[in-house]
Amino acid sequence: MAGRLPEGEVDASTFDPMEEPVRPRLLAVRQPLSPRANLLVGFLAFAVPLALWCALSYLPFVWHPLVLVQDPGDTSVAGTYAYLAEGQLVEREVFAARNVELGRAGKKLARGERSNPVYFQPPHAVARALYTAFTTPPEGIGDVWFHQSLLQSCKVIFWGFFWSAVFGLPIGIACGTFSFFSRLFEPFVDFIRYMPAPVFGALAVSIFGLAEEPKVAIIFIGTFFQMVLVVANTTRTVDLSLLQAAQTLGAKNRQLVVHVVIPGILPALYRDVRILIGWAWTYLVVAELIGEKTGLSAFIYQQQRYRHFDNVYAAIVIIGLVGLGIDQLLGFLGRYLFPWESGNLRLVRLARGVKKALPGGMRAAKAVST
Amino acid sequence: MTDDRLELPSYLDHTPEVRERIETLKARPVVMSVEGLTREFDAGGVRTTALSRVSFEVRKREFISVIGPSGCGKSTLIRILAGLDYPTSGVVRLDGLAVQGPGADRGMVFQAYTLFPWLTVKKNVMFGLKMKGIAPASAERQALDWLEVVGLQDAADKYPGQLSGGMKQRVAIARALANQPRILLMDEPFGALDAQTRCSMQAHLLKIWDAVDVTVLFITHDLEEAVYLSDRIVVLGANPGRIVEIIDVPVARPRGPDQFLSGHFLATKQRLEELIHGPQMFEARGRTRAA
Numbered sequence: 001m002a003g004r005l006p007e008g009e010v011d012a013s014t015f016d017p018m019e020e021p022v023r024p025r026l027l028a029v030r031q032p033l034s035p036r037a038n039l040l041v042g043f044l045a046f047a048v049p050l051a052l053w054c055a056l057s058y059l060p061f062v063w064h065p066l067v068l069v070q071d072p073g074d075t076s077v078a079g080t081y082a083y084l085a086e087g088q089l090v091e092r093e094v095f096a097a098r099n100v101e102l103g104r105a106g107k108k109l110a111r112g113e114r115s116n117p118v119y120f121q122p123p124h125a126v127a128r129a130l131y132t133a134f135t136t137p138p139e140g141i142g143d144v145w146f147h148q149s150l151l152q153s154c155k156v157i158f159w160g161f162f163w164s165a166v167f168g169l170p171i172g173i174a175c176g177t178f179s180f181f182s183r184l185f186e187p188f189v190d191f192i193r194y195m196p197a198p199v200f201g202a203l204a205v206s207i208f209g210l211a212e213e214p215k216v217a218i219i220f221i222g223t224f225f226q227m228v229l230v231v232a233n234t235t236r237t238v239d240l241s242l243l244q245a246a247q248t249l250g251a252k253n254r255q256l257v258v259h260v261v262i263p264g265i266l267p268a269l270y271r272d273v274r275i276l277i278g279w280a281w282t283y284l285v286v287a288e289l290i291g292e293k294t295g296l297s298a299f300i301y302q303q304q305r306y307r308h309f310d311n312v313y314a315a316i317v318i319i320g321l322v323g324l325g326i327d328q329l330l331g332f333l334g335r336y337l338f339p340w341e342s343g344n345l346r347l348v349r350l351a352r353g354v355k356k357a358l359p360g361g362m363r364a365a366k367a368v369s370t
Numbered sequence: 371m372t373d374d375r376l377e378l379p380s381y382l383d384h385t386p387e388v389r390e391r392i393e394t395l396k397a398r399p400v401v402m403s404v405e406g407l408t409r410e411f412d413a414g415g416v417r418t419t420a421l422s423r424v425s426f427e428v429r430k431r432e433f434i435s436v437i438g439p440s441g442c443g444k445s446t447l448i449r450i451l452a453g454l455d456y457p458t459s460g461v462v463r464l465d466g467l468a469v470q471g472p473g474a475d476r477g478m479v480f481q482a483y484t485l486f487p488w489l490t491v492k493k494n495v496m497f498g499l500k501m502k503g504i505a506p507a508s509a510e511r512q513a514l515d516w517l518e519v520v521g522l523q524d525a526a527d528k529y530p531g532q533l534s535g536g537m538k539q540r541v542a543i544a545r546a547l548a549n550q551p552r553i554l555l556m557d558e559p560f561g562a563l564d565a566q567t568r569c570s571m572q573a574h575l576l577k578i579w580d581a582v583d584v585t586v587l588f589i590t591h592d593l594e595e596a597v598y599l600s601d602r603i604v605v606l607g608a609n610p611g612r613i614v615e616i617i618d619v620p621v622a623r624p625r626g627p628d629q630f631l632s633g634h635f636l637a638t639k640q641r642l643e644e645l646i647h648g649p650q651m652f653e654a655r656g657r658t659r660a661a
Contacts, residue, residue, distance in 0.1 A: 239484075241480055241482055241484045242484055242486060244452075244454050244472070244478075244480075244484075245478065245480060245484035245486075245542075246486075246497070246501075247453075247454065247471075247472035248452050248453075248454070248472050248473075248474075248476060248477060248478040248546070248555075249474060249477070249497050249498035249501060249545065249546070249549060250473060250474030250498050250501040250502060250549060251497075251501045252501075255501055259497070259500075259501075260486070263486070263488045263489075264486075264488070266488070338488070339529065340487045340488045340489075340529045340530075340531055341487075343531070343532075352527075
């Protein structure tokens with residue numbers, strides 16, 4: 001073939017596009033990244049902010065707007081800035097002005113090193129606080145250990161979210177399935193959802209007292225109304241043709257809900273719950289600061305008053321880590337829970353294995369339960 | 371000028387064998403009767419008539435097709451028969467009783483497979499039985515039997531997502547048959563399949579229909595498919611959707627792909643073409659020849 005072509009013409013058949021490996025582009029619309037790029041970019045997502053934080057903390061010429069006075073110089077020289085003392089943090093302009101004053105008087109100059117504000121803590125201090133927060137005994141009377149604060153917060157989140165799921169999921173599913181319930185609930189829910197949850201704080205305290213209940217109520221208010229609307233919309237995504245197919249197979253209203261609507265939206269519902277738990281965490285701080293301050297928010301509030309900003313950051317990081325941990329755990333479980341979506345049949349095989357291992361056992365257990 | 375068109379018999383000419391079969395069919399009891407069905411839609415003040423006074427009867431164990439150009443209301447018709455839509459006037463009777471809403475006595479196979487993706491193949495087939503409250507062990511046994519009928523017993527524990535289009539549609543047929551419906555309604559069931567799969571599915575469906583005591587009403591827009599499968603073909607015209615002719619298919623049974631070129635097959639197909647595309651098509655070709 002190639003030999004018969006006149007000179008200067010390229011034979012298309014000899015051009016092999018596979019000769020040069022095609023590298024996936026970094027910015028290709030809706031295409032997955034290569035495994036290497038995936039890992040690298042994911043790493044950068046955390047590494048870049050951390051590097052920035054390190055730069056601001058450890059490189060004096062990047063920011064460091066203050067000066068930590070190590071030696072105030074000759075304190076006998078009078079002047080506008082004569083208040084400089086050892087260990088004081090002053091603005092760089094103030095420090096420079098004082099040295100001008102001292103220089104004019106011909107006395108010993110002040111010495112100091114550039115420094116960040118006390119609220120800006122370097123990574124190593126926060127890392128240390130992540131550990132020491134757990135080992136430091138409570139300071140004041142009535143204060144609690146850090147791990148107790150964490151537990152309190154988790155309990156508030158759990159119960160707030162639990163109750164909003166208990167009411168929100170069924171009502172949302174009912175709204176998404178039957179126009180009757182949609183019309184009955186959704187306009188009102190839509191109305192309430194625009195009221196920020198914190199405005200109910202005072203009310204919640206009057207009704208439920210100062211302890212944990214009003215905080216649970218705020219988390220409930222913050223997530224319940226959103227949940228109804230989100231779940232209703234998810235429910236409406238059920239393929240109508242599946243419902244029709246089920247009807248031609250003899251399914252009636254209740255059976256349609258139990259056997260088609262709910263299993264049909266289960267994976268999407270699971271994703272919704274994952275997102276809504278995030279909402280619960282955003283309401284946590286507001287909830288914990290009403291009535292008697294408790295949990296991580298109380299800890300943060302107190303440490304801020306003691307000016308232990310390393311502990312403040314540690315607590316914030318802990319909130320982030322717990323939230324991320326729960327989300328990742330749910331994401332991980334999700335990959336096994338819905339084999340028809342993920343194609344991951346490990347859990348199904350396990351269940352079948354168990355069923356086979358106890359052939360009489362399963363039926364006996366079912367007979368007992370019914 | 372040579373005319374290379376085949377000399378075809380009339381589609382109304384029946385061999386004695388075919389005539390006898392048509393006579394026995396006519397003697398059978400009526401399963402479903404469609405009486406004066408009219409369906410009007412009101413879209414933004416504009417009233418359109420999708421179906422106008424459609425009447426026909428389906429007899430026991432009959433394979434009847436409904437064919438017509440797009441917009442003739444064949445989908446509306448089958449949805450009304452299934453109880454998923456309601457007629458503006460007229461009535462559908464199943465064994466003499468007026469149909470009200472969907473029910474297990476009329477099984478349906480949709481063009482979009484509509485298998486429940488979260489259930490395994492076996493559990494999909496068990497669905498109708500479960501709705502009836504049949505004990506799980508018995509339902510499972512029946513489901514496996516029906517899967518054997520459609521030749522998918524080995525796929526029982528797979529999820530629909532793991533199956534090809536043709537396999538999905540076989541599961542959908544098994545699922546509908548498991549309820550032992552009085553009539554099986556099929557809404558362009560092979561429309562989404564590729565040509566080869568469609569061919570084998572047609573043969574498969576004839577085999578199932580032969581083996582199982584079931585009446586089939588089949589919607590299609592494929593002329594050959596209609597002739598190949600059916601005892602009778604209801605031809606609908608568009609605007610408004612109405613019956614233009616009901617054809618007794620003059621092709622002998624059992625059917626096979628070798629009949630595609632038989633005179634009676636081609637004559638029926640030509641008649642369908644005339645009815646659906648109109649005689650203008652043939653005239654137009656005549657004119658270009660003359661010119």
